[in-house]
Amino acid sequence: NAGVTQTPKFRILKIGQSMTLQCTQDMNHNYMYWYRQDPGMGLKLIYYSVGAGITDKGEVPNGYNVSRSTTEDFPLRLELAAPSQTSVYFCASRTTAGYEQYFGPGTRLTVT
Amino acid sequence: AQTVTQSQPEMSVQEAETVTLSCTYDTSENNYYLFWYKQPPSRQMILVIRQEAYKQQNATENRFSVNFQKAAKSFSLKISDSQLGDTAMYFCAFMKHHYAGGTSYGKLTFGQGTILTVHP
Numbered sequence: 720n721a722g723v724t725q726t727p728k729f730r731i732l733k734i735g736q737s738m739t740l741q742c743t744q745d746m747n748h749n750y751m752y753w754y755r756q757d758p759g760m761g762l763k764l765i766y767y768s769v770g771a772g773i774t775d776k777g778e779v780p781n782g783y784n785v786s787r788s789t790t791e792d793f794p795l796r797l798e799l800a801a802p803s804q805t806s807v808y809f810c811a812s813r814t815t816a817g818y819e820q821y822f823g824p825g826t827r828l829t830v831t
Numbered sequence: 832a833q834t835v836t837q838s839q840p841e842m843s844v845q846e847a848e849t850v851t852l853s854c855t856y857d858t859s860e861n862n863y864y865l866f867w868y869k870q871p872p873s874r875q876m877i878l879v880i881r882q883e884a885y886k887q888q889n890a891t892e893n894r895f896s897v898n899f900q901k902a903a904k905s906f907s908l909k910i911s912d913s914q915l916g917d918t919a920m921y922f923c924a925f926m927k928h929h930y931a932g933g934t935s936y937g938k939l940t941f942g943q944g945t946i947l948t949v950h951p
Contacts, residue, residue, distance in 0.1 A: 750937060761835075761922050761941030762876075769936060777938065809876065813937065818864055818926070820939060822876035 720745050723823035725810050731829045732800040740795040740826050742810030750813045751793040752820065753777075753785065755806040762809060768793055800830045833858045833925050837942035844913045845950050851898075852908045852945050854923030860884075863927040865899065865906045866939070871919040879921070882906065913949045920944045 726741045744751065749770045754762035754777075764777030768787040782804060784796040793812075797804060807827050811820040834857045844850035856865070867879040882890045882899050889897050894914075898907045910917055923942040 752938070754939075759944070761924075761943050762939070763941070764938055767936065767938060775936075807874065811876075818866075818881060818937070819878050820937075825874045 722746065723810055723812055723821050725808075725823035725826050727826060728824070729827045731831065732797075734800060734802065734830060736800050737796070737798050738800070738828075740797070740808055740810075740828070742793045742795065742823060743791050744793075744810075744812040744821070745791065746812060746814075746821065747790060748812035748821070749790065749815050750820075751787065752811045753783075753793070753795045754809045754811065755779065755804075756809060756825075757806050765795065765808075797828075802830050804828065805830045833860075833863075833927070833940045835923050835925050835940050835942035837923055837945050839945045840943070841946045841948070843948045843950060844910075846913055846915060848913055849909060849911045850913055850947065852910075852921050852923075852947065854906045854908070854942055856904050856906065856923070856925050856942075858904070858925065858927070860927045863925060865897075866924040866926065867895070867897070867908045868922045868924060868941075869917075869919045870922065870944075871916075876922075880908065910947075915949050915951060918947060918949045920946050 723744045752767045753765040756762045766785040768774045807825045810823040813820045863884045865882045869877045880892045894911045896909045922944045925940045
């Protein structure tokens with residue numbers, strides 16, 4: 720099993736550009752999450768999903784969109800990138816009955 | 832809403848010694864889970880230890896143990912026999928199960944983190 724994979728690892732965007740951060744898990748987990756980690760800070764929840772077709776907002780959803788068409792994939796869309804979205808983005812997943820969230824390696828995004 | 836506070840931005844310890852990282856949290860829930868995550872320079876988030884709030888016994892995983900004080904809403908991590916590989920950012924995290932229409936969400940709330948440096 721590859722676990723949770725994220726692409727790309729690094730990306731530089733210009734202000735106003737858009738992009739999609741990819742997240743895939745091969746553990747058949749129903750629950751998936753997107754977090755952002757600003758420098759020197761803890762992770763904050765952007766969006767989460769409890770299964771294909773079901774998503775909901777977390778603490779900091781503004782400027783982002785998600786979709787969940789399959790169990791495996793949970794892409795995060797940034798529209799009109801802003802410097803405030805410069806951060807490291809983590810995707811995570813877990814089983815329905817489990818407690819542990821399995822994290823991907825993260826995507827470092829810089830908006831200039 | 833839950834909050835998690837780590838009051839020690841940085842800590843350092845000599846190799847083979849013991850260090851304790853502090854965490855406090857605020858919640859009105861009675862049933863929840865607490866975690867310590869380790870984030871080394873590689874950025875990977877690694878679960879170190881977990882504590883269920885309904886359990887009175889403190890969790891232990893090899894050199895890592897917790898002191899869980901439910902009434903005081905305190906959850907500290909003790910690392911014994913510190914090793915150079917323990918150097919990392921450590922995050923305390925809280926999770927309660929949200930039930931809405933029978934669906935559990937299990938969202939994590941993180942503290943700000945403590946940078947731990949182990950010196951040889």
